[in-house]
Amino acid sequence: MRRKLLLGNWKMNKTSAEAKEFALETKELVELASKNNIDIGVAPTYLSLAAVKENADKRMIVAAQNCHFNDHGAFTGEISIPMLQEFGIDWVLIGHSERRAYDNETNFKCHEKIKALLANKMVPVYCVGETLGEFEAGETKDVVSAQVKQGLEGFSAEEVKDIVIAYEPVWSIGTGKNASTEIAQDVCGFIRNILRELFGKVADEIRILYGGSVKPENIKAYLSCPDIDGGLVGGASLKKESYEGLLTNIL
Ligand code: PEP
Secondary structure, three states, X not given: OOOEEEEEEOOOOOOHHHHHHHHHHOHHHHHHHHHOOEEEEEEOOHHHHHHHHHHOOOOOEEEEOOOOOOOOOOOOOOOOHHHHHOOOOOEEEEOOHHHHHHOOOOHHXXXXXXXXXXXXXXXXXXXXXXXXXXXXXXXXHHHHHHHHHHHHOOOOHHHHOXXXXXXXXXXXXXXXXXXXXXXXXXXXXXXXXXXXXXHHHHHHOOEEEEEOOOOOOXXXXXXXXXXXXXXXXXXXXXXXXXXXXXXXXXX
């Protein structure tokens, strides 16, 4: 039985003080999620990780939005896994479409990062999804298949059993144009089949999230799809009220 997972992606939003305030005001929500066997978390900016980690309920998942695959070195502006571990961070988003678009995050680079995270027993949330052009050209499954296969190439079933995959059609992120539940389920089911091909039975343990304009009003419909285990949520995770709505609508 896969536990539901609700993860907020704050992108480049919230100062450290604002992040601390959110962490404090959502303590009861984490308690509520935990009582209902739901995992809940947020991915703040690097500079706010410590504020959230120190002030949130200890069961809150606190994820970084990126990491480098080298432990140290001449990589100006980057943050390494040991630096995250020092703050108790063991979840990291990998390959978010904004990083793929603006920071040249290729499937190969994602693979290197996932490899480094798995070697450190950390949890990658590997984001995949097609652009609008690819969707309109009917290339969704080719694109997603390449992302999943190249990103996860060569790992063992034992290594990948705790990873999370987030299917986020790029055309639905921050646009208000969420994918229909039929599309989301079709692609998430397709991803699970690829995982089954690659890793066998462990595919049934791996959580797959849908992301893209998820709101309190539509989250329940996604979570009722057999292959969707939770949501990766941008805009609607920023305010306590809508974060609460996302959770209470899937209890
Ligand atoms: C995201 O940032 O991963 C995302 C899905 O954003 P939004 O929910 O705002 O579309």
